[in-house]
Amino acid sequence: MLSIKNLHANVADKEILKGINLDVKAGEIHAVMGPNGSGKSTLANILAGRDGYTVTQGSVSYQGQDLLAMDPETRACAGVFLALQYPVEIPGVNNVYFLKAAYNAIRKHRGEEQVDAVKFLGLVKDKMKLVDIDTAFLNRAVNEGFSGGEKKRNEILQMLVLEPRLALLDETDSGLDIDALKVVAKGINALRSPERAMVLVTHYQRLLDYVVPDCVHVLAAGRIAKSGDKSLAAELEQRGYDWVTAGASA
Amino acid sequence: MNAVAETAPPYADSFAALQHTRAPDWLAELRRSAFARFTERGFPPERAEDWKYSNTRALQKLRFSPATTPPTNLGTEAIAAALLQHPQVQRLVFVDGVHVPALGSKHAAVPGLRITPLDTALREHRADLRELLLPEARWDNDPFTALNTAFLADGALIEAAGNVQVTAPVQLVFVSTPHTEACASHPRVMVTLGTNVKLTLVESYFGLDGAANFTNSCTQIALAANSRLDYFAVQREAQGDFHVSRVYVSQRERSRFASHVYNLGGEWVRNDLRVRLEDAGASVRMDGVYLADRSRHVDNHTRIDHLVAYTASDELYRGIIRDRGHAVFNGKVVVAEAAIKTDATQTNNNLLLTRNGEIDTKPELEIYADDVKCNHGATIGQLDxxxxxxxxxxxxxxxxxxxxxxxxxxxxxxxxxxxxxxxxxxxxxxxxxxxxxxxxxxx
Incomplete structure (x- = not known):
């Protein structure tokens, strides 16, 4: 589904990614771990099409297409979803209006019929139960005045509604208490399916207690320094990152 | 100098025509002195500080005739988009400045609330009309107010005696329609709320496609103790329309005025909104939205006078400027020496979306009192x-x-x-x- 080859990228002339190679197949969950500054978020943002990054080498193919040549909205319509590390507050835009607009934009792209407000509300309310969000959230402005945990749950709600083929979660677990973490994990697990792939960018192993990954990669100094199965995450938790990163920067 | 002929002052023909209509002596005199004031002062000079960014040259060049007979074929469906839908709405509709009863609402009158078209009041020689119209008409020697008074003929009187909570909203709709000759109208609105009155008033200025008229409106609002007025003025005139508005508000003890002024249409628009907080506990919320797109010019000048202690104002104007639009915001807040414990907030945010757009914003705070809480801020930015x-x-x-x-x-x-x-x-x-x-x- 996703194939990253020798990806190099700069932020403001500083090379952050120095040759990433990663293959993610449908049905798989990959965890990308690593210390601060290793390039995890950069990778997630580049895959979603955010400005401010310059790809200097390499390629990313998504379902056989050149992902890097696509606009952010085209990627979204093709099924790519990024749960942001810092979801943006948008005063004046109603949460459910935004969600419906996004839902219908994606449907339109697929040549499907637009869904009206009543039908959409029914659909959203089902998903909201999963992530334990109060319906009052729907009529608030997008993320405005939300707590950190509420913002992250709102991201998961969007993901559940938009049902992406490739979900990228950028530190969705950071800053969450254990209850919120379980809710987020529940949302992720609900979406797990043979047609769907997920990449979880995370600093800590604790999300992986609730969402069991197929592969774990450790990013260090812009490269994947080590890959393994879920046991790698447990080992990192015990031993820290130093034993992996020491080898990478050498 | 050169061969420019000595021309009659603008509006002289229209004014001469008006002289032939019947009017009580006091009104004829009121109009005459106002017109003399307008002629003497003329349009604001280009160097005038308050008019620095709003050139009236285009307005001066145009010749407007007064609209005499409203079009008879205009139905409510043509103005449907301007109408506030409410089961009890009390609505008067004016077409090019002339009251058209057929387009108004037919709901039963609301006890305690009196709505009178100005032409009716003048026709019926209402005894107190002179007292009502005389005192504030000389406001600041403003030429547009003088012009409005000179052509005083139609508009509305809205009066609520004390102690009524009016749930039915009042709406005044001023429609600008296309003519072979552009016309000028000068609606006058007088709002008087007694003590403990609560009222909602909407003024809608609406233009039909192809209209290119000049509306020079003047609204005077007096709020007695503990009254509350929710006021919404929306200006959606046609692409060729000119609009100048003056809104003067005086507020007594603990009265509350919530103003919402939206400028969404017209070609050249200048609004002045002035509020005087005259007694303790009086407060004003002054909000606005302006859209300066295409080649539209929109200028909002606001002024709040905190005259006594314990008064509050909260102002938020936001503007969107795109294409070749030009917007001007000037917000003045004056805190008099006696006005201790004043609480005043003013914010003006602008979204400048194109290179060719222009915004001139100027907050002006004049504080003569100690022990006040005043803050203001103006921003110009792009989309996040x-x-x-x-x-x-x-x-x-x-x-x-x-x-x-x-x-x-x-x-x-x-x-x-x-x-x-x-x-x-x-x-x-x-x-x-x-x-x-x-x-x-x-x-």
């Missing part, structure tokens, strides 16, 4: 890149994302309207100019 990416990353195309954020920028102001059905109506009106504003709450 982070928010744009966020919307696009969810599938919205770039244009839709931009429109959505632009609408949201204005909607923040609308969401401050506490009173229903006003807030919903304001949203609808906003959505007519900014399509990505969700007119309904929720999905």
């Amino acid at each position: 890149e982070q928010a744009l990416f966020y919307l696009r990353s969810r599938g919205l195309d770039l244009d839709t994302a931009r429109e959505l954020l632009t609408g949201a920028f204005a909607r923040v102001v609308t969401d401050r309207i506490a009173a229903e059905p006003l807030r919903r109506f304001a949203l609808e009106q906003l959505a007519s100019a900014l399509p990505q504003v969700a007119a309904e709450d929720g999905a």
